[in-house]
Amino acid sequence: MKLTIKDIAKLAGVSTATVSMVVNNKDERISASTREKVLDIVDKYNYIPNRIASSMVTKSTKTIGLVIPDITNPFFPEVARGVEDKANIDGYTVIFCNSDNVLSKEDAYIDMLQEKMVDGIIFTASSRRTNISASLQRVTVPVITVDRVIPNLSNQGQIVVDNEVGAYEAVCHMLAKGYKRIFHITGPLTSKTARDRYNGYLKALESNNQQPLPNHLYEGMYTTTWGHNAIEQLIEDGHDFDGVFCGNDMIAVGVLKGLQKHGLSVPTDIGVVGYDDVNIARLVTPELTTVSQPKYEMGYKAAEMLIKMINNEHNNQSEYTLSTELIIRNSTRT
């Protein structure tokens, strides 16, 4: 039998207001003796306040929604962890949703979160989301988009990372190490992220006075399988190459495996660079040179920014840019 604030009030011989105040530490005006009395009863009877009921009146659930494509994608656990850590510090709880990059699922989750009266939402939208949807339109709470911007969405903060610079530095490094014919294998160029990386690649070539090779671009998916297929195709196509800059680490791992299979040695014959610095990057052989994204920080900052917006402490900086770091390991020459 669950006790309510009324029961506790009766048992302690005080009013519900008093109980409420001591339970919520708003008890400056409560005498020490009654506070103690109440606390005793609370303890003794294992009273658990019903936050749903308080939410009703305070209009705050201390809950935020996190919508990501797929927690199973090694990029997201760290982001999620960053979100949860910051949320937890500030007394928020996080509801997590996997959208699989499916727009209808995203919308359904957004609606659900609104119904559950979350105080705010952190959202990594599908790259296919080219405009605001009805569900998004209904959103009245603040939204932070991570790594993906939603056009025309108001009340939106953004966490972005400078992918162009990240890619630029990576390719410059390859060039500096003597790789001369570098191809780019990437995921779908529908996302700004992917395009930024591609641009960085192009700029690096340019500033090193290199023409992009004909057919230098292999566009596919962000998977190991695609990386593997792409490199086989590249070899089959008879291209003369000595370097591959990959759109992410999963692709790079596939490339590594493909190269290995064909007896091409990395980094001696071919240089390979990934993107993200997912845990796997350090575990494959050779260890992968890659562009590290501050995944945990992205999540943490997103939560921080969101909570500020929730509390209307939001400074007018609605965009926060994090930078990448080139991690040099053994898939490029020393």
Place this chain on the structure above:
Amino acid sequence: MKLTIKDIAKLAGVSTATVSMVVNNKDERISASTREKVLDIVDKYNYIPNRIASSMVTKSTKTIGLVIPDITNPFFPEVARGVEDKANIDGYTVIFCNSDNVLSKEDAYIDMLQEKMVDGIIFTASSRRTNISASLQRVTVPVITVDRVIPNLSNQGQIVVDNEVGAYEAVCHMLAKGYKRIFHITGPLTSKTARDRYNGYLKALESNNQQPLPNHLYEGMYTTTWGHNAIEQLIEDGHDFDGVFCGNDMIAVGVLKGLQKHGLSVPTDIGVVGYDDVNIARLVTPELTTVSQPKYEMGYKAAEMLIKMINNEHNNQSEYTLSTELIIRNSTRT
């Protein structure tokens, strides 16, 4: 300005009871015309029902809590995904919490979840949790423990996997492939999981008429670093060995790296087997032979079982055992 059921009722010229009924599809008794009228208004004004308010009266939040050690540990994303998928199918939402295996954090989360009136909890407890805590004692909703049992907790369902058999099969396979001097590098033996695997290892030796080697056990942590250190120590200790059965894949990857560094070839000289079949297992070189745990299924089943308990449809089977599968790849001889 957020609309309430009252506003909609007024706009549609009906009572709140009517609106409630049509919004919740409890509208058998409502005439088609009023239903339509209401639905029109709902649509037109983007009415979003406040589930917090309904929770107050229905005493069900359609929310479950998921407490795991760390989503960043590659074992858990799949479990979490399984939970979320099943929850979503049944209209539940999941709050996720990372406890880092710290008892006090676990307890704090358990309390928080209770305050938020979750309908049930899925919990992978720290292996150090040797008894029920005050927080756990306060729990009145059903709890499913995954891979870890909590002593003396009532209202508990359990998802377990048969680790002894998994380990047994793995070690038998190694023996069958001609590895004769197999060591065991594991995480902390405080968890039943770890002990079961160790027992499986022992039984495999026994049923193949092998005495366990002296000092065959290296107990440490479930990390790549520990795997690496352990194998170096093993080598340093001057042991003559040709096989290593590891407590999990992370350890195995560390072992692989250490062996590589010392110029020992896998699988020719040394056979290595991991446990879990985490995504990394397929990506390292050589690809890791390992015991696959049905991670996604564990989460899915946990959610399924929990939801049944919530709905009192729980059949009396409070324990569900899943089995493992030996995945033979290239870190053992063919």
Place this chain on the structure above:
DNA sequence: GTGAAAGCGCTAACAC
């Protein structure tokens, strides 16, 4: 078929 009204457990004015 539909409406009136009680009440879920709590907080926050306001009164004393």
Place this chain on the structure above:
DNA sequence: GTGTTAGCGCTTTCAC
């Protein structure tokens, strides 16, 4: 310093 009370938005019984 503490109590009284209105009301948060909804569901559900019971009348009509």
